[in-house]
Amino acid sequence: xxxxxxxxxxxxxxxxxxxxxxxxxxxxxxxxxxxxxxxxxxxxxxxxxxxxxxxxxxxxxxxxxxxxxxxxxxxxxxxxxxxxxxxxxxxxxxxxxxxxxxxxxxxxxxxxxxxxxxxxxxxxxxxxxxxxxxxxxxxxxxxxxxxxxxxxxxxxxxxxxxxxxxxxxxxxxxxxxxxxxxxxxxxxxxxxxxxxxxxxxxxxxxxxxxxxxxxxxxxxxxxxxxxxxxxxxxxxxxxxxxxxxxxxxxxxxxxxxxxxxxxxxxxxxxxxxxxxxxxxxxxxxxxxxxxxxxxxxxxxxxxxxxxxxxxxxxxxxxxxxxxxxxxxxxxxxxxxxxxxxxxxxxxxxxxxxxxxxxxxxxxxxxxxxxxxxxxxxxxxxxxxxxxxxxxxxxxxxxxxxxxxxxxxxxxxxxxxxxxxxxxxxxxxxxxxxxxxxxxxxxxxxxxxxxxxxxxxxxxxxxxxxxxxxxxxxxxxxxxxxxxxxxxxxxxxxxxxxxxxxxxxxxxxxxxxxxxxxxxxxxxxxxxxxxxx
Amino acid sequence: xxxxxxxxxxxxxxxxxxxxxxxxxxxxxxxxxxxxxxxxxxxxxxxxxxxxxxxxxxxxxxxxxxxxxxxxxxxxxxxxxxxxxxxxxxxxxxxxxxxxxxxxxxxxxxxxxxxxxxxxxxxxxxxxxxxxxxxxxxxxxxxxxxxxxxxxxxxxxxxxxxxxxxxxxxxxxxxxxxxxxxxxxxxxxxxxxxxxxxxxxxxxxxxxxxxxxxxxxxxxxxxxxxxxxxxxxxxxxxxxxxxxxxxxxxxxxxxxxxxxxxxxxxxxxxxxxxxxxxxxxxxxxxxxxxxxxxxxxxxxxxxxxxxxxxxxxxxxxxxxxxxxxxxxxxxxxxxxxxxxx
Numbered sequence: 107x108x109x110x111x112x113x114x115x116x117x118x119x120x121x122x123x124x125x126x127x128x129x130x131x132x133x134x135x136x137x138x139x140x141x142x143x144x145x146x147x148x149x150x151x152x153x154x155x156x157x158x159x160x161x162x163x164x165x166x167x168x169x170x171x172x173x174x175x176x177x178x179x180x181x182x183x184x185x186x187x188x189x190x191x192x193x194x195x196x197x198x199x200x201x202x203x204x205x206x207x208x209x210x211x212x213x214x215x216x217x218x219x220x221x222x223x224x225x226x227x228x229x230x231x232x233x234x235x236x237x238x239x240x241x242x243x244x245x246x247x248x249x250x251x252x253x254x255x256x257x258x259x260x261x262x263x264x265x266x267x268x269x270x271x272x273x274x275x276x277x278x279x280x281x282x283x284x285x286x287x288x289x290x291x292x293x294x295x296x297x298x299x300x301x302x303x304x305x306x307x308x309x310x311x312x313x314x315x316x317x318x319x320x321x322x323x324x325x326x327x328x329x330x331x332x333x334x335x336x337x338x339x340x341x342x343x344x345x346x347x348x349x350x351x352x353x354x355x356x357x358x359x360x361x362x363x364x365x366x367x368x369x370x371x372x373x374x375x376x377x378x379x380x381x382x383x384x385x386x387x388x389x390x391x392x393x394x395x396x397x398x399x400x401x402x403x404x405x406x407x408x409x410x411x412x413x414x415x416x417x418x419x420x421x422x423x424x425x426x427x428x429x430x431x432x433x434x435x436x437x438x439x440x441x442x443x444x445x446x447x448x449x450x451x452x453x454x455x456x457x458x459x460x461x462x463x464x465x466x467x468x469x470x471x472x473x474x475x476x477x478x479x480x481x482x483x484x485x486x487x488x489x490x491x492x493x494x495x496x497x498x499x500x501x502x503x504x505x506x507x508x509x510x511x512x513x514x515x516x517x518x519x520x521x522x523x524x525x526x527x528x529x530x531x532x533x534x535x536x537x538x539x540x541x542x543x544x545x546x547x548x549x550x551x552x553x554x555x556x557x558x559x560x561x562x563x564x565x566x567x568x569x570x571x572x573x574x575x576x577x578x579x580x581x582x583x584x585x586x587x588x589x590x591x592x593x594x595x596x597x598x599x600x601x602x603x604x605x606x607x608x609x610x611x612x613x614x615x616x617x618x619x620x621x622x623x624x625x626x627x628x629x630x631x632x633x634x635x636x637x638x
Numbered sequence: 639x640x641x642x643x644x645x646x647x648x649x650x651x652x653x654x655x656x657x658x659x660x661x662x663x664x665x666x667x668x669x670x671x672x673x674x675x676x677x678x679x680x681x682x683x684x685x686x687x688x689x690x691x692x693x694x695x696x697x698x699x700x701x702x703x704x705x706x707x708x709x710x711x712x713x714x715x716x717x718x719x720x721x722x723x724x725x726x727x728x729x730x731x732x733x734x735x736x737x738x739x740x741x742x743x744x745x746x747x748x749x750x751x752x753x754x755x756x757x758x759x760x761x762x763x764x765x766x767x768x769x770x771x772x773x774x775x776x777x778x779x780x781x782x783x784x785x786x787x788x789x790x791x792x793x794x795x796x797x798x799x800x801x802x803x804x805x806x807x808x809x810x811x812x813x814x815x816x817x818x819x820x821x822x823x824x825x826x827x828x829x830x831x832x833x834x835x836x837x838x839x840x841x842x843x844x845x846x847x848x849x850x851x852x853x854x855x856x857x858x859x860x861x862x863x864x865x866x867x868x869x870x871x872x873x874x875x876x877x878x879x880x881x882x883x884x885x886x887x888x889x890x891x892x893x894x895x896x897x898x899x900x901x902x903x904x905x906x907x908x909x910x911x912x913x914x915x916x917x918x919x920x921x922x923x924x925x926x927x928x929x930x931x932x933x934x935x936x937x938x939x940x941x942x943x944x945x946x947x948x949x950x951x952x953x954x955x956x957x958x959x960x961x962x963x964x965x966x967x968x969x970x971x972x973x974x975x976x977x978x979x
Binding site for chain 2: 313
């Protein structure tokens with residue numbers, strides 16, 4: 107016989123068993139896409155910088171231009187067309203676009219979005235450093251004035267999401283001056299864009315729920331998910347279990363290779379994003395013995411590139427990296443064509459030409475404590491360099507400490523490992539911060555490189571406008587960076603995402619539909635729920 | 639003044655002092671951790687000028703005592719500052735995440751009491767027999783593995799291989815429950831949605847049990863050993879010689895004195911669960927304060943670190959006061975000792 111205490115428990119269990127499936131099936135008429143990313147999800151597009159922020163931005167907001175799918179260049183999006191006029195760029199806006207609030211898109215909204223980005227000075231606002239002002243010529247035309255010729259400007263517009271000025275102005279929070287807080291409090295919890303998805307609920311550390319915007323200015327297929335739940339900071343074990351149980355659709359790219367491998371083995375599809383960045387092993391050129399180009403070339407030749415790819419392999423032919431061809435990832439202007447390979451004989455010859463003898467120094471190989479794969483690369487380098495007689499010691503450095511260490515060349519380790527990507531898809535945003543001598547000594551430039559030819563080519567790359575000339579400039583830059591070897595170009599980064607078969611993501615499976623810009627493959631309007 | 643009130647006043651006074659001490663300590667430690675919080679908050683691409691502006695806004699260039707004075711002034715206004723990690727007021731974050739953790743540890747605490755103590759009583763009552771051996775073995779397993787190991791094992795067994803329980807979250811996505819208390823089991827009842835209540839209760843079982851297992855083991859083992867000791871006391875022998883029923887002896891004379899050390903340990907375990915909850919919250923994607931606390935430490939989010947540690951310290955102190963009061967109520971010797979003091 108059941109005791110009085112046991113009865114309520116039994117009733118609750120029975121209710122849970124009977125009622126939960128009913129509730130779930132009632133809600134299943136709507137297609138729901140569930141994916142995860144690393145917290146936090148920054149919803150304010152003026153502060154967006156991480157991957158999760160980009161996913162939110164590209165779905166809740168739109169930009170004047172979009173990268174062309176499957177090829178280089180940019181296509182009109184909110185803009186109908188544009189033309190360059192000296193250092194000015196004039197954009198004609200589409201007339202059929204409405205914000206999610208119902209307000210029509212005007213040039214004032216574009217000007218407001220730009221002014222806000224500059225005023226906050228956060229996130230990726232640095233890509234607009236060369237833009238002096240934006241002004242509304244008329245309701246449908248906007249003019250950007252640049253301080254000097256800057257050809258990647260159009261590319262940088264993929265990082266200028268357009269805000270609903272009227273809505274933001276109605277919701278200004280506390281702050282000084284006319285613009286008070288520029289709507290920061292409001293925009294950190296609400297959307298104010300034209301995007302294909304509306305924010306329904308947002309908790310930056312837990313989950314963002316979005317629903318399809320029925321009034322979007324472009325056609326969106328019925329098969330695109332009705333609702334999207336972007337969860338933050340799920341554990342690898344949890345993601346694996348959820349996908350296996352059909353309760354999750356797309357993992358983040360940060361799953362350990364062995365978990366990706368297990369998911370691939372159990373039938374999950376692998377989504378790929380390429381072309382945005384690379385894994386760089388940076389050598390401090392301001393510190394002996396790496397101030398000698400021959401020593402650097404010796405290390406670059408001794409590095410085992412194919413073993414590096416194997417270390418990030420998930421399955422046969424599927425890896426979190428593809429062979430590097432040089433400083434510029436394949437797919438960008440100026441990328442090389444021949445994959446780099448190890449050459450021990452060349453390494454020994456370079457070392458013999460180096461003014462420092464291996465017995466006289468010990469290299470410090472650092473790895474970022476928060477990125478465990480870098481420890482494995484440090485061990486690989488230690489073994490590789492030992493084969494040509496170079497001693498080394500491995501040092502784990504937390505990211506916060508690393509950003510401080512690199513501010514002084516004498517504190518910067520001999521070897522640092524960095525994953526870097528072009529935030530606009532243009533090689534300028536990848537290479538200029540890494541190699542221009544005026545920007546040395548940051549987390550991106552622990553090489554502390556000072557090379558006049560590199561500086562000249564970097565400046566030329568951002569001033570010439572003809573695509574062919576840009577291609578030739580970056581090809582020459584790539585060649586120069588191979589010659590002076592400030593960096594070992596480890597591999598081109600390839601982000602892998604495990605996904606259930608409930609969803610099709612052409613932008614992450616078909617190279618002809620890929621955007622070449624981190625996070626844009628997660629445009630939910632281009633995804634299809636299969637109903638499996 | 640009644641002795642219990644005197645005890646309460648004394649404990650509140652010392653707790654306040656402890657909180658002030660903790661705030662000073664954590665305030666200093668948070669600023670010693672390597673890395674510039676402004677640089678971390680603004681991201682790797684921020685310019686030197688942007689970083690300098692934020693340092694000025696956060697008073698990071700002032701002397702530590704000056705910074706602490708700003709902090710105390712803001713605390714008295716109910717303002718713990720803005721989290722550099724979530725860009726929201728720390729009080730908003732804590733208000734959002736604390737109820738989830740409290741709900742989890744309250745259910746885990748209930749499990750400790752409702753499962754751990756009876757297991758200890760049964761083991762003591764049947765000491766030396768198979769029931770005693772079985773309970774000791776099971777409770778040993780409970781205390782010998784940390785809660786996150788149990789979290790993964792329970793998830794694999796009862797959510798993956800045998801899909802009886804949900805894997806992640808506090809409630810199924812299909813429910814939209816307006817927060818009132820932040821405790822989903824209560825909010826669903828307030829909303830009159832029994833199906834949602836059942837779902838929320840169903841979601842909390844595995845994480846709470848994983849969190850409680852170690853405490854259940856400790857409570858059971860401690861209760862058993864204390865009761866076994868009590869059984870050897872002369873007054874128990876006297877009760878037995880008078881022929882009182884074994885059940886009555888266990889309940890009235892053996893269990894109650896044994897409860898005092900068990901309660902103390904349960905109280906400490908209960909408070910410690912706030913810290914231990916982190917990995918359980920991570921495994922079950924439970925959106926709680928412990929997970930938030932670890933994330934803000936990793937990002938050197940000064941305001942959020944201090945706010946979170948203060949809240950967790952306050953919880954420790956509250957639980958300790960409650961336990962002290964309970965023990966005073968149970969044990970007349972402690973209660974009456976306050977009179978003399």
